[in-house]
Amino acid sequence: MHILHLSDLHFGTSDQANLWSNQLAADLYNELNISHLDALILSGDIANYSTEEEYKAAKEFVDELTKEFQIKRPQIIIVPGNHDLNRELGDKAYSSNNDQPKPDLTLHQRRFDNFRNFYQAIKGEYYPLEYEHQGILYHLPKQKLLILGLNSAWKLDRSQKIDADINPQALTNALNRIRDNEDLYQDCLKIAVWHHPLNSAGEDRIKDRGFMERLAQAGFRLALHGHIHTATKDLYRYDHASNSTGRKLDIVCAGTFGAHTKDLVPGYPWQYNLLQLEGNKLKVNTRRREEPNGTWKPDTRWLQGAGQNSLPYYEIELYEEPTANP
Template identity: 25%
Template sequence: MLILHISDIHFRKGEFGSAMDPNHHLRTTLVRDAKQQCEQLGTTPDAILVSGDIAYSGDREEYQFAQTWFEELCREVGCNVSEISVVPGNHDVQRDVAKKPMIQAAHKDIQNTEPQLLGGKLRGYLEDEDTGKQLYGPLENYNNFAGQYLCSLMPPDRTKTERRYKLNDGSTLCVTGLNSAFVSSHADEERSLFVDPASFTLTNEYGVAHLVFCHHPYNWLANGQELADHLGDVSQIQLFGHEHTNRVELNRDWVRIAASAAHPDRTERGWEPGYNLLQLSVHHENGERRLDVTAHVRVWQNRPGQFTAKRDKTEDYFFQSIRLEPWESKEVETSETEGSQLVKATTIPDESAIEEDASMTSLRALSLKYFKLTFSKKLAIAGKLNLLEEEDTKLPDYERFRQVLLRARERGLLIEFETEIDGANGGIEVAEKKE
């Protein structure tokens, strides 16, 4: 399995698309380098993980440009756009909203809570409809963007993302994205931010390895040490952003990677753009299962300007082999004869732990097409297929249309849903040709 990890892109309104875009060359070179690296590795990414700060100020136009750039990146590296997963960072927060007195009061109340009472305080805020909306209000533009990737967040039941992939031996990789930005504002400082109690529900599962990605590293979280201890017990791979400085920690039980920023501010000391590629595979050795993690850390060098490998002493990559608990896939005990050859039993992975199925994969692809439609077209399709419920009127747009997508899947209407989307897109194309 190959994972492309990017963080801190900081698409800034007024810069991208302009005649003097300072990051145009850097951005183009990153895409070219990622394409070349994938070709050298002989594979394409199974997942693209973006650990926050997609935008610079949480502006809608910044996310519109991000969407276009993500499509270009996926096209070049040979990955479906539906394989993108995102979490928010502090720059994905609309700070003018986060500055409102009621939200600041909630932030200070949480920040001043004694550590032993923190979990209860956070649950209280997030489980209450009004205060939950307050805390997540500054992430509305982010959620409208993330919704197309089925990564939008909404308290109390969906404050983290989860997606599951099949590893080479049939076991599962569970990829979980944590939100560390729901108490973020202009007043951020170390130890002033949080992950919520849902982050601590991650647990060991039979035949499942865990990868967790989050924007803020532990030292920025008031409950960071608690999170570090918990993830040290359950998560083999931990990815972070925010500090714009790449670091790789190889532990017996886990690998932690802090990413360079894809677009750090050029006035920063130690300016060093970068991104990561992670190869994962499971192998069996002397009766043990081991997860092999090979991290290709790509960093920018000057004169000549290009991305190059960050070296681990003599190697162009970082490697760790992590012991996993024993696990065996289910096997078919029968065999049959075909002509003169014996057809041996095939191994069938245990599907019970795999969240993704064919309908969910289709839903992700449809979500991208659906969210590109205008509000009125999305509403018309939902109404025509009777996918709207009365309680949806209270939901923000991104959540309302997420529920529409999920109902289409649950009711076996994905084919009809796609037909309506294609018809709506056709109408848009005709209108554009006439203009």
């Protein structure tokens, strides 16, 4: 089973859509021998300024990708990032009266309007603007996956740029639905997706980590995000038991697929992840592109120890292997 994880696409024009879809398809098909994908995950910052033109380009890209690799609508998971809110629409929520500094809630939610229309064009249904409903479950029974999409940018606007957070009620509503359908989801690998990191050098990270406890308790095993423009791997441990028995979430960041050159982190190229699930193992293949018009290549950055070659992938053991009876 193969899952394509892209983040921080920062689309601008149709020319980008044509170029990037061609580069990516060539890498998947010719270099990685991938002819179909089981899921496509976009973990935020689809656009750059959240304009209709940018989302039109993004849709062209997704349409080409889904056609080439036989991806159906239910297999596409999309969450917004901070670049997916339109600041001009957000400004309309604020009164010119200084005695009313808080935004009008209904108008404030509409800064995600352009993202919402893109989501509808791809998924066939509108992304909910109400924050408490922005915990969306994507159930892929054939793949035995349950993916929870969350909006970590729901508080952000022009005046509040760094208060990334997971809405507690959105998470509560999603976890209630999981418990109500426990028999349906019990055999699924549970993956949570949002945009912002838990750890970063800047202040634009999720500081309240309480939601991670709830995810771990509910059986989630993986978390995917973006935002920091670097491919990273992290681990959140809920239980202070051994690594093999304690509840934990491996945290996977895909880097940036399409940020402007000036926004690349020094020492890091454009990147994306291809997740390969086989049995109890998850193999995260990382890919890099160093030239705007160039090709994707193995991103050989995962150290294996002194005197050993670095690898273009790392592996995660998802669950404890059962102990054989003597």
